[in-house]
Amino acid sequence: MRAVELQEVRFRYRGADADALAGVGVHADAGERVAVVGLTGAGKSTLLKCVNRLVPASYRGEFAGKVALFGEEIAGKRVAELCGTVGMVLQDFESQLFSSAAELDAAFGPENLGLGGDEIRRRVTQSLRAVGMEHLRRRDPATLSGGQKQRLAIATVLSLHPRVLCLDEPTTDLDPEGREEIASLLKSLCGGGLTALLAEHEMDLLAGADRIVGLAAGKKMFDCAAGEVLWDPGLLSSFGVRPPDLAVVAGELGLVERPGTVDEAAALLKSNGIGIRPGAADELVRADAAAAQEGRELIRIEGLGHTYPGGVESLSGVDLTIRAGEFVAVLGRNGSGKTTLVKHINGLLKPTAGAVLIEGQDTRALKAAALGQRVGFVFQDPDHQIFAGRVFDEVAFAPRNHGLPEAGVKERVTRALAQVGLAGREDRDPFLLTKGERQRVALAGVLAAEPEVIILDEPTTGLDYPAQRAVMELLKALNNEGRTVIVITHAIGTAAEYARRIVVMSDAAVIGDGPGRRILSDEALLSRAGLKMPAILALGRAMGADTLTSAQFLAALDRGGT
Amino acid sequence: MSSGFYADRSSFFHRLHPVTRILLLLLAFVSALMIEHPLPLLALALIYGLAAARTGVFGGLRRVIWLLVLVAAASFLIWSAAYSGKNAVFALGPLTVTYEGMIYGAGMGLRLDLMIFCGLIFLAATRVEEFTYGLTRLGLPFSVSFALSLSFRLAPMFADTVGTILEAQRSRGLDTEAGGVVKRLKSYVPLLAPVFAAALRRADQLAIALESKGFGLGHKRGSFREYEAGARDGAAMALMAALIALEIMARRAGWWTI
Numbered sequence: 098m099r100a101v102e103l104q105e106v107r108f109r110y111r112g113a114d115a116d117a118l119a120g121v122g123v124h125a126d127a128g129e130r131v132a133v134v135g136l137t138g139a140g141k142s143t144l145l146k147c148v149n150r151l152v153p154a155s156y157r158g159e160f161a162g163k164v165a166l167f168g169e170e171i172a173g174k175r176v177a178e179l180c181g182t183v184g185m186v187l188q189d190f191e192s193q194l195f196s197s198a199a200e201l202d203a204a205f206g207p208e209n210l211g212l213g214g215d216e217i218r219r220r221v222t223q224s225l226r227a228v229g230m231e232h233l234r235r236r237d238p239a240t241l242s243g244g245q246k247q248r249l250a251i252a253t254v255l256s257l258h259p260r261v262l263c264l265d266e267p268t269t270d271l272d273p274e275g276r277e278e279i280a281s282l283l284k285s286l287c288g289g290g291l292t293a294l295l296a297e298h299e300m301d302l303l304a305g306a307d308r309i310v311g312l313a314a315g316k317k318m319f320d321c322a323a324g325e326v327l328w329d330p331g332l333l334s335s336f337g338v339r340p341p342d343l344a345v346v347a348g349e350l351g352l353v354e355r356p357g358t359v360d361e362a363a364a365l366l367k368s369n370g371i372g373i374r375p376g377a378a379d380e381l382v383r384a385d386a387a388a389a390q391e392g393r394e395l396i397r398i399e400g401l402g403h404t405y406p407g408g409v410e411s412l413s414g415v416d417l418t419i420r421a422g423e424f425v426a427v428l429g430r431n432g433s434g435k436t437t438l439v440k441h442i443n444g445l446l447k448p449t450a451g452a453v454l455i456e457g458q459d460t461r462a463l464k465a466a467a468l469g470q471r472v473g474f475v476f477q478d479p480d481h482q483i484f485a486g487r488v489f490d491e492v493a494f495a496p497r498n499h500g501l502p503e504a505g506v507k508e509r510v511t512r513a514l515a516q517v518g519l520a521g522r523e524d525r526d527p528f529l530l531t532k533g534e535r536q537r538v539a540l541a542g543v544l545a546a547e548p549e550v551i552i553l554d555e556p557t558t559g560l561d562y563p564a565q566r567a568v569m570e571l572l573k574a575l576n577n578e579g580r581t582v583i584v585i586t587h588a589i590g591t592a593a594e595y596a597r598r599i600v601v602m603s604d605a606a607v608i609g610d611g612p613g614r615r616i617l618s619d620e621a622l623l624s625r626a627g628l629k630m631p632a633i634l635a636l637g638r639a640m641g642a643d644t645l646t647s648a649q650f651l652a653a654l655d656r657g658g659t
Numbered sequence: 660m661s662s663g664f665y666a667d668r669s670s671f672f673h674r675l676h677p678v679t680r681i682l683l684l685l686l687a688f689v690s691a692l693m694i695e696h697p698l699p700l701l702a703l704a705l706i707y708g709l710a711a712a713r714t715g716v717f718g719g720l721r722r723v724i725w726l727l728v729l730v731a732a733a734s735f736l737i738w739s740a741a742y743s744g745k746n747a748v749f750a751l752g753p754l755t756v757t758y759e760g761m762i763y764g765a766g767m768g769l770r771l772d773l774m775i776f777c778g779l780i781f782l783a784a785t786r787v788e789e790f791t792y793g794l795t796r797l798g799l800p801f802s803v804s805f806a807l808s809l810s811f812r813l814a815p816m817f818a819d820t821v822g823t824i825l826e827a828q829r830s831r832g833l834d835t836e837a838g839g840v841v842k843r844l845k846s847y848v849p850l851l852a853p854v855f856a857a858a859l860r861r862a863d864q865l866a867i868a869l870e871s872k873g874f875g876l877g878h879k880r881g882s883f884r885e886y887e888a889g890a891r892d893g894a895a896m897a898l899m900a901a902l903i904a905l906e907i908m909a910r911r912a913g914w915w916t917i
Contacts, residue, residue, distance in 0.1 A: 149871055155870060177870055177876045185871040209872060440826070465826075469829070470832065474830040478823075494831055498831060542831060546832065
């Protein structure tokens with residue numbers, strides 16, 4: 098039975114100069130899990146929104162084509178009428194939770210259906226149990242962790258007893274543990290016969306899909322069994338997904354087998370006569386030592402503690418020294434104190450215990466506005482800083498604030514825009530750019546102040562894989578020029594590839610600090626912070642060399658004379 | 660996502676019907692407004708304080724105690740100077756401060772504080788959803804009472820966003836503390852665009868989320884929590900009515916007037 102069927106669906110948002118969906122046909126059978134992949138702007142969100150008629154009912158534009166649920170066309174229906182058939186979990190889960198207790202959020206839908214009190218309470222209990230949150234039913238949603246919030250957002254639509262669940266990038270803002278929570282939740286829900294349609298960039302969820310549909314520029318490019326796609330690294334990355342390390346290695350080595358785990362992969366390579374070259378492990382360690390920065394001391398953090406008004410201690414006893422030219426990644430769960438820590442470096446927060454010194458100067462004696470000249474901070478959401486009607490004025494904001502003459506401002510803006518690959522876009526309206534471009538405008542707006550240190554709070558969150566790489570390559574180039582880069586991230590693979598030094602935080606304290614190779618191979622440390630060793634490092638270790646990237650791994654191999 | 664004053668307990672007030680709680684709050688305002696003299700106001704505050712002992716209101720009270728002190732001090736100062744009574748205590752230039760003025764000022768401050776206190780008891784014992792439910796039962800359309808309660812819940816989220824935006828611009832050298840009034844007002848311009856954009860985006864997302872969950876279907880709404888008025892509500896209303904009757908009698912008899 099076809100649970101969802103879209104035929105020749107076209108949609109063009111009002112005022113847009115291209116179709117968001119250009120004649121797409123997609124279907125999902127009852128009980129099937131279908132994942133939609135594609136670069137940002139490919140039409141994934143729009144496609145999902147067609148399923149419960151948010152498009153075209155709540156978005157203005159031109160719509161054509163047919164959408165049917167369980168054989169029945171939905172044209173002319175109201176979105177609210179479909180709530181018992183399609184559960185829609187939107188990208189921004191924060192704005193879907195608006196009650197003062199978890200159970201009341203789960204009750205909202207059934208209350209709208211006009212059900213009796215007993216039935217509402219039964220459904221609330223059932224849906225909270227399905228997402229494993231029955232014990233948190235009276236908690237204020239604002240106090241939940243990211244993974245819990247997302248699970249609650251799913252419960253708030255499950256209580257409507259939908260037959261189809263649509264999820265738009267449900268793991269975007271989550272730490273690795275939260276992502277796993279959602280992946281295993283989806284597995285158990287679909288075991289119960291629910292049909293799921295999800296848009297996703299992350300492998301955690303894609304691995305559990307039955308079928309994967311690839312979209313590009315509003316058109317369907319492929320539609321095939323997940324197994325086919327997940328072992329095609331080239332295809333994955335051109336559709337926005339970071340390919341799994343094992344697939345990259347298997348592809349490069351021309352293996353036809355598909356090892357599901359690191360152990361299987363190690364055994365497979367061994368049986369093919371492939372092993373680590375003697376001396377390869379030492380070469381990697383020597384390369385680390387050669388790359389280690391012994392620049393002058395730039396940031397010194399001593400016994401730093403921070404207690405927010407209201408008594409929440411979010412940092413305690415942090416000691417950290419950062420030297421000029423370092424590339425540091427800060428890892429840890431949501432709420433472990435990462436953002437609080439880095440906000441002390443540019444003076445947005447002042448220590449409540451201990452001190453932060455920037456080249457010997459105490460940040461308590463400096464204004465954040467002045468510190469911004471030396472320490473740039475790129476916030477997670479570019480839309481929290483973009484205000485100007487022209488890209489030029491947006492990027493010129495910081496240098497103008499710092500009192501530079503207009504000629505100097507122009508030079509800085511031109512240079513910053515060139516660095517982020519947006520040269521010549523000075524006169525564009527930043528609000529009309531794509532999310533990835535706005536992210537780069539925001540970055541240019543910080544670079545134009547020419548700070549010595551650049552701090553980025555989850556710069557790759559919500560970006561597709563090529564865009565993530567572009568941002569990280571840009572940071573690498575800036576670092577090569579001598580800038581000090583500090584990045585907060587949940588993407589452990591990205592940290593492994595780019596950062597030379599990794600700081601791990603847990604429960605308001607730094608629990609690990611050192612070269613990436615050493616930190617990421619410390620399994621006990623990683624598990625304390627809710628992190629997992631990258632597969633390529635685990636594979637390398639199993640075979641005798643601590644490799645951080647698949648390129649390093651392949652270079653360290655002795656392929657038996659080939 | 661709550662007003663922040665709610666205390667998750669099950670005191671007498673927590674268990675009253677939401678409509679009873681709203682009516683009691685209004686009557687408590689009336690009871691405070693009917694008295695001018697600080698002594699009976701203090702007695703009333705003591706009664707309400709004892710009655711609300713188990714609501715968990717005192718946690719919230721501690722957070723806004725500065726406001727209560729400020730209100731009391733300001734009204735004492737203003738009314739002492741503005742009220743014209745007979746018994747002058749001292750004169751300061753053209754101002755004559757009278758004994759009656761001081762009493763009236765103290766009473767006025769206490770009255771306002773008592774009303775704030777009653778509001779805090781209400782917030783400590785009432786979830787926003789219960790407030791919405793009560794308003795709906797009192798005849799307000801659900802969409803109106805829901806919008807009203809939503810504004811309560813969105814305020815802290817919105818404040819968070821404004822905080823983040825302010826931080827983002829400050830780290831790009833925006834100084835909202837330097838210069839004269841005009842310069843400082845101008846410095847807020849780079850905050851307005853992102854704040855509005857964020858608010859619009861949030862409203863948009865919220866509207867879509869609500870619709871997707873069946874908001875506005877037009878059915879008679881069900882309720883997760885069902886409330887029935889019982890003996891407890893009758894007793895509470897009777898006690899409040901008795902209190903107000905007593906005040907009316909005292910007023911007629913001319914007790915505790917200034």
